[in-house]
Structures are given as C-alpha cells and as structure tokens.
Amino acid sequence: MPTNKNALIRYKHLDRLLSDRYHYYDIHDLTDGVNERLRFDGFLEVGQRCIEKDINALEDAPFNAPIARFVKNGKNCIAYDKHSFSIFKQEMRREERLLLHEVLNTIGQFNGLDHFAWLDRLKADAEVRSHRQIISFSNNPYLKNSNLLGTLFDYISNKVVIRLSYHTFSDETIRSIDFHPYLLKQYNDRWYLLGAADSDKKILHFALDRINAVDPFPEKHYEKCPEDLADRFEDIVGVTLYEDRPVEHILCWVSDASKGYVDTKPIHGSYTPLKGEKDLQLRAEYPQLQGGLFFTLDCINNFELIRELTSFGADLIVLQSDGDVKNEIEKHISAMNEKYGSLRT
Numbered sequence: 494m495p496t497n498k499n500a501l502i503r504y505k506h507l508d509r510l511l512s513d514r515y516h517y518y519d520i521h522d523l524t525d526g527v528n529e530r531l532r533f534d535g536f537l538e539v540g541q542r543c544i545e546k547d548i549n550a551l552e553d554a555p556f557n558a559p560i561a562r563f564v565k566n567g568k569n570c571i572a573y574d575k576h577s578f579s580i581f582k583q584e585m586r587r588e589e590r591l592l593l594h595e596v597l598n599t600i601g602q603f604n605g606l607d608h609f610a611w612l613d614r615l616k617a618d619a620e621v622r623s624h625r626q627i628i629s630f631s632n633n634p635y636l637k638n639s640n641l642l643g644t645l646f647d648y649i650s651n652k653v654v655i656r657l658s659y660h661t662f663s664d665e666t667i668r669s670i671d672f673h674p675y676l677l678k679q680y681n682d683r684w685y686l687l688g689a690a691d692s693d694k695k696i697l698h699f700a701l702d703r704i705n706a707v708d709p710f711p712e713k714h715y716e717k718c719p720e721d722l723a724d725r726f727e728d729i730v731g732v733t734l735y736e737d738r739p740v741e742h743i744l745c746w747v748s749d750a751s752k753g754y755v756d757t758k759p760i761h762g763s764y765t766p767l768k769g770e771k772d773l774q775l776r777a778e779y780p781q782l783q784g785g786l787f788f789t790l791d792c793i794n795n796f797e798l799i800r801e802l803t804s805f806g807a808d809l810i811v812l813q814s815d816g817d818v819k820n821e822i823e824k825h826i827s828a829m830n831e832k833y834g835s836l837r838t
Contacts, residue, residue, distance in 0.1 A: 514576035515651035654713040731797025741816035
C-alpha cells in the first residue's frame with residue numbers, strides 16, 4: 494500500500510508517542526515506535542524522513558499540535574509540550590459514560606491515593622455521582638506504603654524502568670535494584686510488586702511495605718515481561734515461587750468442623766476431595782481420624798503454603814507429602830510445643 498495512504502495511521506501512533514509523559518523519544522525512537530505498530534497492523538514500514546515530515550504536518554493546520562524539541566541527558570527529544578494534548582480527542586458516548594460510571598464506583602478502594610487523583614477528575618468529567626456501596630473489596634487502610642500503589646500503577650502502565658530502594662523483613666539494611674515492574678498483586682491483605690531485575694532479568698517480588706523509595710528512569714529501555722505471570726501462581730499459594738522446588742503431592746485430612754470451609758474456599762486450585770473407594774481405603778489406614786474429609790493438593794512448598802495448612806490447627810493434618818511439606822509442618826508444631834512448654838510454670 495502506498496505510504497501516503499497510511500498517513501492517518503502513522504499520525505495515530507505518533508500521537509500516542511508524542512503524548513507519552515513517561516519516556517523521552519528522539520526521532521529514531523519515534524521512527525522505530527511507529528514502524529513497530531505498522532508491522533503489527535500489516536502495513537509497510539517507513540523511513541525517518543517520512544516521520545520527520547509527519548511531525549511537521551502535525552504542527553500545521555488543521556492539527557496545530559504544540560510540539561516541543563528539547564535535549565534530555567544528551568538526547569534530542571521530541572514531544573507535545575502539553576501531555577494532555579491529542580489530535581484525536583473526542584466526546585465520550587453516552588453508553589461509554591454509563592459503563593465508566595459503574596467501573597469507577599466499583600474501584601473506590603483507590604480513592605485518595607497518590608497518582609490516582611485522575612480518578613477523581615475522571616469521575617467529575619464523566620459526571621459520576623456517588624451512591625450506596627454495592628460491592629466491597631478487602632482493603633487494609635493501615636497498610637504501610639499503600640500510597641505507592643498509584644505511583645507503581647503509573648510506571649507499570651507506561652513501561653518505565655525504576656530504581657527500588659528496599660529492605661527485607663529480617664534485615665533493615667537498605668538495598669537498591671534497577672527493576673522492570675510488571676504486576677501489582679494482592680495476597681492476604683498485603684500488596685506485592687512483581688517484575689524483572691535489570692541485571693539478569695530474573696523475576697522477583699517485593700512487598701510494598703518493604704520498599705523505601707521508588708525513582709523512575711525514563712531514559713532506560715524497558716524490557717517487556719517474557720512470560721505470562723499468571724503461570725507463576727499456578728502451582729503455589731501466595732506469591733513466593735522457588736523455581737528449583739518440585740510440585741509436591743500432599744495428602745491431608747480436615748475435621749468436620751472445618752471441612753465446609755476448606756471445601757468451599759480451597760487452599761489451592763489443585764484441591765481434590767477424595768471419595769468413594771479411595772476414602773474407604775484411607776479410613777481403614779487412619780482409623781484414629783473420625784469423620785472429616787480426606788483431600789489432596791499439588792503445590793510447590795513455600796512459606797505461604799505452610800502458614801495456610803497450619804492455620805487450621807488440629808482441624809487439618811498433613812498425612813503424607815512426597816517432599817518436605819509434612820516434615821516442615823512437624824518441625825513447626827514441635828517448635829511451638831517447645832516454646833509453649835518453656836512458658837509453663
């Protein structure tokens with residue numbers, strides 16, 4: 494297809510890049526960015542001279558785009574001087590406004606957070622009226638560093654490399670790492686940031702309450718996530734994945750008092766209740782366990798799994814595992830008995 498017929502398509506992609514307030518682009522970056530989208534859409538690539546002419550065209554009527562040229566860290570950058578500007582701005586349709594109304598009222602847990610002030614502006618622009626809450630999500634208002642959610646959301650959305658300053662639960666020493674952020678995940682009322690280390694691209698996670706500072710590096714190249722992060726949680730409870738540990742087959746028993754809870758809110762997606770002949774075999778093997786329910790899990794051992802299994806106390810017993818889970822729980826219980834015993838007078 495001749496290049497001049499693709500002008501509007503190029504303008505659309507240039508418009509997105511020029512309004513990006515999180516990155517600094519020079520003419521080479523703009524050319525590469527537009528060509529990436531053209532290839533994706535099935536169009537021919539263009540040269541740098543074509544992009545230069547397109548930028549000049551955007552500055553003229555009818556677009557009259559306010560384009561600025563400046564130097565940042567030795568780089569000759571090009572961008573809109575007002576990041577809110579777009580040549581494609583248009584009014585929101587009524588059905589879009591109604592849908593946005595419901596969405597904004599559903600995610601009210603982010604109200605008041607730094608970098609989510611745009612939600613309040615969006616509500617005002619969309620004339621979203623407050624009404625009685627219908628859906629309530631779990632939200633810990635006292636969680637340390639919850640204000641970072643908005644900041645990190647922005648950096649992930651806009652593919653910005655960051656430098657994290659953090660400390661661990663066991664050591665207050667502050668460390669730093671250059672990091673490509675990919676995902677914010679909540680588990681057990683605590684938020685975690687997942688991403689790749691800039692040095693070796695290893696996937697890591699950090700609890701937000703362990704983060705001391707976050708600094709953006711928009712001039713650094715952002716590496717896209719090389720995997721589907723949802724797959725990382727397939728075989729674990731929580732967020733901690735030990736890639737060198739195998740999936741363990743775990744046999745458990747839960748009492749009548751807690752089996753309803755476990756059956757309706759499984760500890761893990763691999764939860765399988767055992768019935769019929771298998772149930773009869775296990776009851777013959779474990780006559781001490783009256784009633785209740787036998788079930789299996791297939792998980793990688795981590796701290797969160799051990800904590801979940803021991804949280805039921807005597808109502809849940811791990812009978813077998815083809816790895817370390819059963820031994821770790823026995824050590825955990827033994828240590829508790831020892832500590833309680835030392836407190837007896």
